[in-house]
Amino acid sequence: MKQILITSLILWSFNSEAQDTPQKFVDRFFVLYQTKGANEAIDYIFSTNNWMNESKDQVENVKFKLNSTLKLLGKYEGYDLITKKSIGEHLSLYTFLIRYDRQPLRFTMTFYNPSKDWRLYNFSYDDSLDEELKEAGKAYRLKENLDY
Template identity: 80%
Template structure:
């Protein structure tokens, strides 16, 4: 019985550590983002997926646009998790509020695990979170929510 328990514990710990990999990527991304800047953080997060090596121009474009936006919104003040969603055991999406002096940005990171290894699947950012919140708070939407 003791051997069965040890095997079950080992399998459980392997499963838990596999699910923790995207969180480690996110933690490392924001650590680099705060200490070394957006370019190094973007390079890091895209390096988690070997297929992204073929998309160097797109990665440079993301960095160029993000840096242009950052110049307009001031000093980085931190980040907050908005949501973490999973689709089964192989797709995971994090959405963050990234706080700056002037206004927030929203970062979305999607991770995919086809069989044994987590990797970045998609990274995006935008500054339209406030518009979505205003739309969600409109009276006609509130009325719909109250009826359901």
């Protein structure tokens, strides 16, 4: 009986480790982004969701627009996690600062797990981080009666 229990626990742990997680998707995305380029990384991240097979035109549009933007930014310098947020155990959002020579971009990836398998739910990018930073520093957002 002990042997069956131990075998079951071992099999469960291998199965748990083999399951893809948002973090594994993110890690693989950035390895591809750095080594093979934006197109490979975008193809990979969208491939995690079978429902997106019907949206090939939209995926190609994302790649085209992103590549057009990247041509203007210079050398890729790396990425930093800005935030990771979750709602329960089934929806996770990751936001990254993508560092380029000229200016940063922001990538936002949302992952969804309806029952047992994680998949990309949404991917977006923009270059408005500096605008939000300026807004956050405006006087009306600052704490009143600062004690110095």
